[in-house]
Amino acid sequence: MKIWASGIAAMLILATPAAGQDMSKFDKGPVFTQYGPHAPVETDIPIPAGTVFKVAFDASDRAEDGKINRKFESLARFINMHVANGVPEQDIRLAIVLHGGAVDDVLSDDAYGKRHDGAANPNADLVRQLLAHDVRFIVCGQSATASNIEKSDLMEGVEMALSAMTAHALLNREGFTTNPF
Numbered sequence: 001m002k003i004w005a006s007g008i009a010a011m012l013i014l015a016t017p018a019a020g021q022d023m024s025k026f027d028k029g030p031v032f033t034q035y036g037p038h039a040p041v042e043t044d045i046p047i048p049a050g051t052v053f054k055v056a057f058d059a060s061d062r063a064e065d066g067k068i069n070r071k072f073e074s075l076a077r078f079i080n081m082h083v084a085n086g087v088p089e090q091d092i093r094l095a096i097v098l099h100g101g102a103v104d105d106v107l108s109d110d111a112y113g114k115r116h117d118g119a120a121n122p123n124a125d126l127v128r129q130l131l132a133h134d135v136r137f138i139v140c141g142q143s144a145t146a147s148n149i150e151k152s153d154l155m156e157g158v159e160m161a162l163s164a165m166t167a168h169a170l171l172n173r174e175g176f177t178t179n180p181f
Contacts, residue, residue: 031083031133035068035126036076038084052091053082056168056176062101063123065116069105071096072126074181075135089133095171099140099164103149106137111153124155131157138171140164 026037055078059071075094083089098106104115105123112121121127127137137158144150144160151160161167168178 032076036080038081054093054176056171057096059102060100062104095136097167099143106158138167
């Protein structure tokens with residue numbers, strides 16, 4: 001019982017800073033003005049001129065009902081903070097591989113509504129904006145099949161891969177690193 005109680009206490013202590021974070025120094029933009037808040041930071045590690053970022057993200061969790069998928073917001077944040085710090089947008093290439101419940105978050109409004117009592121997909125605006133900025137959204141075909149999702153159910157511009165594992169392997173082959181967050 002002591003171990004369980006101390007584990008709960010440790011979780012509460014670790015959760016407290018997140019709940020009490022001061023977001024007043026965070027701004028959106030310059031690329032996405034409604035998404036991707038970031039803060040200026042005095043760093044010890046400058047971004048070398050000419051750096052090209054090729055980063056793959058991974059998402060398996062579906063967003064909470066009515067909310068935006070946090071991983072999608074991270075894509076906008078990555079672009080905003082790096083452009084704000086001098087990296088040309090054309091030198092930022094991002095992809096996100098979606099599997100599990102996250103596949104639901106890139107359904108067309110029609111397909112999403114059929115699965116969610118007629119609701120519109122709350123991720124649609126952000127996904128469209130990210131796609132317009134050449135961010136790749138790649139769905140695991142295995143997860144889609146397991147969830148009875150067809151390619152035609154996906155938002156326009158979202159790609160279907162054989163699997164998430166295949167997508168990550170191919171992105172790695174193209175020089176993408178995988179973001180662990």
